Amino acid sequence: MASNTNICGICSLRQIRKTSDHWCPECEEALCNECKDHHKLLKATRRHEPIPISSYKSLPSFITDIQQSCDNHNEQYQLYCNQHALPICLQCINDHSNCNVTSLEKVTSNVKASGQFLDLESSLGDLLQNIERIKKNREANVTNIEKLREQHIKEIKQIRVEINNHLDNLEKQVLEELREKEFQCKESIQKVLLPVKERGSIITQCQLNFKSIKDYASDLQTYIGMRDLEVKVDENEQYLQSFIDTKGLEHLDLVYKVDTNVQNILNNLKSFGSIEIKNHISDIELTRAKDKQAQIQVAAPRKTVNDVKLIQQKKIITNGAVVRGCCMSREGDFLFTDPALDSLVIKSDGTLKYEMSVDPSNGFDITFVDDNNVAITSGHSLWKTGIDIINIENRSKIKFIELPGRAWGITRDHDSLFVCVSQFGIYRIHTADYTTSHVISCTLPSDSYVSIFADKIYYTDRLENSVVCCDSYGSRVWTFKDDSVLKCPRGITVDNDGNVFIVGESSSNVVIISKDGTHQKEILTKGDGLLKPTAISFDKQKKKLLVTNKEHSAFLYNVA
Incomplete structure (x- = not known):
């Protein structure tokens, strides 16, 4: 910043003291009205855009202290060093020969x-x-x-x-x-x-x-x-x-x-x-x-249901009898719940890693609470109705969360679990202290599943052959029902763009529905190996989709 912005810099050089009225950011100099007019006529400075001196003085000091020219070489800055995050002149380039240097105009253009x-x-x-x-x-x-x-x-x-x-x-x-x-x-x-x-x-x-x-x-x-x-x-x-x-x-x-x-x-x-x-x-x-x-300069357009493509990466043999839940670990392991066997099955690279009994619960659906712990719903169990929290590292049950009815589909959203409870609706469990609250009151049938995206709650109703979207207060936003496309909807998940994936057990397919519920597309069918699929899970970080048949097999897809 100039030592005295109150007087005209050019007049001062001529031993004339005149009050400044304008400031030229390019020249870093105060100007009176007369000198400003000459400034606009000179070929070297006619493209400069002086601003009122009052406007310049309104800038914070950390901005006015930023100079336009190099202190070391008294040259105008023309380059920018990305490694050191500072502007440099042409003579400074020798000190930044190993740095990533770009044009100053390029980094400041339209900033x-x-x-x-x-x-x-x-x-x-x-x-x-x-x-x-x-x-x-x-x-x-x-x-x-x-x-x-x-x-x-x-x-x-x-x-x-x-x-x-x-x-x-x-x-x-x-x-x-x-x-x-x-x-x-x-x-x-x-x-x-x-x-x-x-x-x-x-x-x-x-x-x-x-x-x-x-x-x-x-x-x-x-x-x-x-x-x-x-x-x-x-x-x-x-x-x-x-x-x-x-x-x-x-x-x-x-x-x-x-x-x-x-x-x-x-x-x-x-x-x-x-x-x-x-x-x-x-x-x-x-x-x-x-x-x-997400700190991007131009927001990326969201993918519509027609833009989504699935590329099969692998087929996994589950040897399941009645698989109802699935999810993927950060390390790439596949977890399946099979209520017919009252067990949790973990597979790595397609081979059995270990199998663990969840008795007396049936072990219906599953989701990760954190990297080491999973939450498994009790499903058809008559002895216990709620959620088991299980540490998969030491294969031990660490807590049981009791619920008023049979617990079915479950999902995690940030620091909360959301679970379907038949005849009661959807409950929320805070993972910090495992306190519960009733989020949506409705007469849910058994075998319902739930998923969360932003402020919306999605769940399936196999008896009505429908998919329901509600806001965070439980008010319905939209309902999808088309028996010709989706029959006996089971597992549900949502991708990063808000597109909803649902498996149809009776229709043996996966249907994708747009975020607003107005568009849908059958994205996987029997021809892709689906036979009574029951569970589905989307990994938002890796952008992978896991689809699980009721028996025998599951498929992993890259979502493009």
């Missing part, structure tokens, strides 16, 4: 229209939205706590009317507990709210800086300055994500539990009740541009 720049702009906006969302959520929680306090006070007072005066002391104790727990809730919330507000101020300033950069900074300044903003964006994204990871955004409620003896045994009453803080898993999901665009 403000680049995907990276637009992603940064979107990230700043997302950060502010996330901060505002958290602020509102926490403030609403405080308001709700206060309302619950008032509600519980009324309950306490109503009970107090019905009993005699000797309960005064107990009433004081429970009200004091209520105030203490309220204070604990607010104190806990404020620990999140105050630093979030501070971060909001920081990101607001970043956004103001970003707007100035967008409007007034040179392309070079923009390109170099973006890294500082990206560091702040990444830091604050991680900071906000830490609240999710550490359960800092769990919803707090004040819950008053009335002692059951209050109504019946006044003389022996030892407690007026208790005040508890009830934690709810936060429903806040942070919006991030990187999640939406």
Whole structure:
């Protein structure tokens, strides 16, 4: 940045002191109105685009400190070293002979229209939205706590009317507990709210800086300055994500539990009740541009059902009797569940690695919880209805999660398991503490399967020969039903583009349905070796599709 931007640089060389009105980013010099007019007429500078001096001064210092020329050689930057991430002049090239050097014009051309720049702009906006969302959520929680306090006070007072005066002391104790727990809730919330507000101020300033950069900074300044903003964006994204990871955004409620003896045994009453803080898993999901665009400069078009091609990679002999579930490990092992044999079968390179009994469960469907543990549903079992968590490294059962009905299809989405429970609907299990919640209430038949993509839940209904798509609140978005194409739908999975794959056991095929449910295509048939297929699994990282017949065999495909 020039030492004095308040006076015209050209006039100053002529020993004339005139106030500057403009700034030339290319020359890095302040200009008065008269000199600006001459500047636009000179052949060497007529293509320069001076900006108002006030606009230049609005740029953050880390941008104005970025120079257009080399300090060492006093030459204009013309090249860019990708290895060292800095601009260089032609004389600097000797110091970067082994580096990946490219034209400066190439890396800075249209930088403000680049995907990276637009992603940064979107990230700043997302950060502010996330901060505002958290602020509102926490403030609403405080308001709700206060309302619950008032509600519980009324309950306490109503009970107090019905009993005699000797309960005064107990009433004081429970009200004091209520105030203490309220204070604990607010104190806990404020620990999140105050630093979030501070971060909001920081990101607001970043956004103001970003707007100035967008409007007034040179392309070079923009390109170099973006890294500082990206560091702040990444830091604050991680900071906000830490609240999710550490359960800092769990919803707090004040819950008053009335002692059951209050109504019946006044003389022996030892407690007026208790005040508890009830934690709810936060429903806040942070919006991030990187999640939406995966740091690509131009979003890749999604594949439609007509674009999807399957290339068979191998055939696997399962020797199964009634295979109902399948999945693939990170190492490339194939896992199959066979309720007819009450077993979990693991195959590697097409050969049997080991077989493990899941008795007394039937072992219906399977999904990975993490690299070492799998979740297996109990299926037709009469003794236990729920999910076994099994460590496949030491071949041991480590936990059983009980559910209200028979558990069938299961899938994992991030830190949650989703499972079909006949006659009840779909349940969600949080893998951190294995707590359960009822997501969709419906009369599901047995042998239903489920899959998740983004905010949509997909499940099959073999009795209705249908595939149903719901939103995260359980409201139906679309239903696919065509008996001529799909009969007795079983396993279901979704690829990276939201296309839904379903196996039809009675139709012996795999049907792919578009994300919006409007288009479908039969992508595999009996001619491809399918005979009563029952299970299907898609590996989103490796882009491989595993399709399993009820008996004997399975097929692995590359999805192109």
